[in-house]
Amino acid sequence: MQLSATPYEERLTAPRTWWLISFLVGVSFALILLPFGTLPLLGGLVGGTAAAAVVASSYGSVRIRVVGDALIAGEAKIPVAALGEAEVLDPEEARAWRTYKADTRAFLLLRAYIPTALKVPVTDPDDPTPYLYLSTREPERLAQALRTAREAAA
Helix, strand or coil: CCCCCCCEEEECCCCCHHHHHHHHHHHHHHHHHHHHHHHHHHHHHHHCCCCCCCHHHCCCCCEEEEEEEEEEEECCEHHHHECCCCCCEEEHHHHHHHHCCCCCEEEECCCCCCCCEEEEEEEECCCCCCEEEEEEECCCHHHHHHHHHHHHHH
């Protein structure tokens, strides 16, 4: 497999505020265990914070990559030859495609805390998926990487 000329990789990490919320979840657990003493209080603080941090980390660990002649978005792996021209969505348009314009058959790699996105039509006639909606912080760069990979594969 040949690497694309413009490799692209992005991790859709959770925002910093989620880590603060994880700590506050730990504080909540600590307060719940306060009547049982100091040791349970510390256990609740550490355990609650760790559990909430694991959830935030796993949700924010999804990646989008263009590797060789394939787009890997989360669990999906699609050859770039089966994709059409990518459309960069600004925050307003991205919100529209996440809500009332959305097709139930579409593949959505959606992270609501990322305002911009990329909409890529699927041109494979055997695939029932009409398009991919990918939340991304760098939609122009991802679109360019897909274009480069498609040209290299052709």
